[in-house]
Amino acid sequence: MTTxxxxxxxxxxxxxxxxxxxxxxxxxxxxxxxxxxDWRPMHHDKDFAVNRNGTRDIFLNTPNLxxxxxxxxxxxxxxxxxxxxxxxxxxxxxxxxxxxxxxGAVTDTGVDDTGCGWAAxxxxxxxxxxxxxxxxxxxxxxxxxxxxxxxxKGDRWVP
Amino acid sequence: MSAxxxxxxxxxxxxxLYEEVGExxxxxxxxxxxxxxVENGNPLFWDPEVAEEVTGGPIAPPTxxxxxxxxHHWAPDRSTPGLPLQIHFDLKEGLGLPExxxxxxxxxxxxxxxxxxxxxxxxxxxxxxxxxxxxLGTGRFWVIDVEYHNQRGELVAVESYTGFGYRRAGTGxxx
Numbered sequence: 001m002t003t004x005x006x007x008x009x010x011x012x013x014x015x016x017x018x019x020x021x022x023x024x025x026x027x028x029x030x031x032x033x034x035x036x037x038d039w040r041p042m043h044h045d046k047d048f049a050v051n052r053n054g055t056r057d058i059f060l061n062t063p064n065l066x067x068x069x070x071x072x073x074x075x076x077x078x079x080x081x082x083x084x085x086x087x088x089x090x091x092x093x094x095x096x097x098x099x100x101x102x103x104g105a106v107t108d109t110g111v112d113d114t115g116c117g118w119a120a121x122x123x124x125x126x127x128x129x130x131x132x133x134x135x136x137x138x139x140x141x142x143x144x145x146x147x148x149x150x151x152x153k154g155d156r157w158v159p
Numbered sequence: 160m161s162a163x164x165x166x167x168x169x170x171x172x173x174x175x176l177y178e179e180v181g182e183x184x185x186x187x188x189x190x191x192x193x194x195x196x197v198e199n200g201n202p203l204f205w206d207p208e209v210a211e212e213v214t215g216g217p218i219a220p221p222t223x224x225x226x227x228x229x230x231h232h233w234a235p236d237r238s239t240p241g242l243p244l245q246i247h248f249d250l251k252e253g254l255g256l257p258e259x260x261x262x263x264x265x266x267x268x269x270x271x272x273x274x275x276x277x278x279x280x281x282x283x284x285x286x287x288x289x290x291x292x293x294x295l296g297t298g299r300f301w302v303i304d305v306e307y308h309n310q311r312g313e314l315v316a317v318e319s320y321t322g323f324g325y326r327r328a329g330t331g332x333x334x
Contacts, residue, residue, distance in 0.1 A: 002202075002212050028196075035189070035196040037229035062264070064196060066222040071199035079203045079213050083221045087265040150214045150271070159267050 004148075005078030008109060008117025008141040017076045017104035017121070024060065026096040032064030059093035062133075069123060069135045072102045077139055082149040084118060084138040084159035091132055098127040107136075114156045117143040162253035163246070168287050175281035175306070177245050181227045182234070185276045189226065190219050218271040224307050224316040227278050246282045246303050247322050256298045256324030263321050270313040277310045285319070298325025 022028075026046075033043035038061040041048035049058045060068075066088065074081050094100050104123035111117050123135040138159070140149035163171065194204050202209040203218060210217045228243055251259050272278065285302040305318040 002209050022198075031192075031196040035193040035226075037189075037226055039229075039232045063222075063225055064193075066266075067193055067197045067199065067220060070220055070222040071194075071197045071201070074199070074201045079201055079209055083268050085265060085267045086222065087263055089263045090261075148213060153270070157269065159269065 004080040004142040008143050011109045011119045015106040020102040024098045029058050033061050036063040057095040059095050080142050082140040086137045089134045100125050117141045163249045164253040171284050178281045180279045187274045221268045251324045259324040261322050265319045267317045270315045272315050278307050280307050296325035296327045
């Protein structure tokens with residue numbers, strides 16, 4: 001029997017998510033590009049990236065970065081966390097050799113009119129202290145051990 | 160559709176365009192490839208018992224929704240790959256704005272996507288601004304929604320993109 005690891009009532013504004021630091025290699029970038037079906041050469045061909053795009057190397061593609069943010073959020077919530085919405089603002093690229101660092105904090109939390117608990121998060125991924133992409137997200141969380149946001153449908157799911 | 164000129168915009172706002180069915184059904188293998196690429200160990204995607212208990216069977220990570228629409232790099236009977244966000248390129252062409260950037264991207268998640276689902280998508284122009292000048296140049300902002308539905312007609316996600324199409328400062332008409 002799987003039970004929730006994080007309930008909405010355990011979350012407070014200002015709580016921080018555990019930091020995640022990850023050393024990015026060319027393999028990270030190419031794996032991410034293939035996983036996201038992004039065949040554009042700046043995500044696997046360094047010569048193209050440098051000489052045609054003018055970047056210093058190949059770089060992570062945005063849809064794969066979305067997968068990184070999702071993983072970062074659900075590492076914190078556990079499997080009962082159900083994403084409601086995410087917004088990304090891209091500021092800079094992430095290259096092999098960079099250590100990308102995810103940090104996040106709870107900016108708001110509540111229970112909507114249908115009884116669904118949620119937390120709002122502000123998350124950044126940075127390299128050497130420079131934010132490369134910021135993300136705001138809202139994730140549904142169970143309000144009790146026997147509650148499951150994934151069971152919601154139709155007008156009981158208001159993301 | 161082709162180039163979208165300024166006189167076309169009013170009639171197109173809110174209209175579902177470029178309806179398209181995915182080239183292949185949502186696939187468990189890609190779910191694992193994606194989870195593996197970001198070292199996502201969420202048991203929903205790896206442990207069938209947890210998936211059965213929590214989500215009523217396997218699902219795909221919600222943020223993968225656009226992955227199911229990226230065309231194969233090559234396919235028989237196709238000369239050029241289709242473009243996701245075609246409407247963005249048609250606006251650039253029709254409004255004579257050779258450069259463009261996407262400033263932000265929001266995804267709202269509805270019904271879970273499951274292996275075997277065949278999704279379809281449509282692009283909806285939500286707004287186009289008057290001409291504005293930013294440090295990049297002079298042009299217009301637009302908002303495009305991409306709606307995703309499953310084969311049962313249920314809404315699974317809506318992506319919103321804000322784009323800014325522009326002419327570089329100091330350049331005249333678009334070439």
